[in-house]
Amino acid sequence: MSRYTKEKQILEDMPYNQVQHNQQSNTVTPTDQTVSDLARVWLQKRCFNIKRSTYSGYVYCIETHILPCFGSVRLTDLTGAAILVFIENMHQKQLSDTTVRSALTIFKSILILGVQLNLLKRELLVYCSVACRKPESKVLTVQESIHMKEYLLEKNTVFSIAILLCRGTGIRVGELCGLKWGDIDFVSNTISIKRTISRIPNPDPAEGQPRTVLYIRTPKSRTSMREVPIPHYLVNSLKAIRKEADNYFLTGLDACTEPRNVQKKFKTILKHCEMPDCNFHAMRHGFATACLEKGIDCKTVSTILGHASVRTTMDIYVHTSLKQKQECIDAIN
Incomplete structure (x- = not known):
């Protein structure tokens, strides 16, 4: 074990x-x-x-x-x-x-x-109130995203395919760690988000027990439990590496890995691609922003991301680009 x-x-x-x-x-x-x-x-x-x-x-x-x-x-x-x-x-x-x-x-x-x-x-x-500015999270640019995609397709490993899956669906890193092969439906070409993995402080830190524990649970809300279509270009790659239904997608075993391990590997990929440092969540931000910039309705994007409301998508994950600002200015001038 x-x-x-x-x-x-x-x-x-x-x-x-x-x-x-x-x-x-x-x-x-x-x-x-x-x-x-x-x-x-x-x-x-x-x-x-x-x-x-x-x-x-x-x-x-x-x-x-x-x-x-x-x-x-x-x-x-x-x-x-x-x-x-x-x-x-x-x-x-x-x-x-x-x-x-x-x-x-x-x-x-x-x-x-x-x-x-x-x-x-x-x-x-x-x-008990204070004005705190919400930091604007790093979003992968279109050029950075394309460059990363080309690099990962060339590598064609389980982890590179996993990163491409996150890039193309916006799933969270904990959801990726919790994904099992049985959650991937090759008939409908969808993945079902049923669990998420995180490391939390041990609720009972008795002597001899670890300070933190790996916690496997259902997603954070009802809307986070969802089906997400697989990008078409990844279907055959996934079929080629398919494992038993009870095995975790990332490890191919009945034991899972955890988000901090994925984050470390993701940082290595950024260095190989000579891209600015950012966290794994930047792909989720970038996915949401790219979808809306292409005119996809916010309700659809919100459902794919598993948000509780459309407002969450708009307030947290959507960033106005310079191009959109220019188009707004040009529209009234």
Whole structure:
């Protein structure tokens, strides 16, 4: 059994209530209660309707960013000034806008629970906001995408075909890692996205256990479970390397690989192609942008990407090109 399979077993066999801080009482009373106590109750109230990876992310954020500053602070002593100092400290640490935004969103949600329990004043909530600019992600240009395609077609390995599949469908790296040969239908020439793989902090980091675990789960939302057509030029290449249905596409085995391994190999490809550094997700951004620039309706693109709404596609993945800006200017002049 591979190391990854063992880690998967550790995570999936673990009763979920073992990670809920020994199931302490999920109520908070005003006397001498701290932000740490409130955060614990907040986690307990959410643990039953969120995915394990989401829960681990909440725990990591709370323990890394919130509790070091507020853990021992009594709820009756929490002030708006202290919250502003907290925000300023995060900026001084040069944390990314995404990290700051996530920490504040979680902290505000914790405080909202305190307001609902009549433990905090609603006025504190106005301090939990900050203007964070969403960084514009790298998008592969048409020339870069074509150059990469030519290089990968020449290599014609399982991994190069996998990259081409992502380039031509916009699937996520975790979805690629979770893809099995049984998910590929050569009658309809489609792939079914049924699972995704990620590495998360161990929900139960007991002595002797790994700090992180590989987590195999269903996709992040109902719309993420979808069928995606295979680019026609890849069908024969896929048929030529087909394995047993239960084997993972990337490894050809019953044990999977993980996103960070794919990211490393992708970086190597970028160097061989003499392309600027970017992360794997740039192909997903580029796919969405290219589709809309070619006039494909946003609803279709959103469905292929597995987004919960068309707005997500427009707000996050679509970037206005210089060509589109020029066409807009020329149209009214």
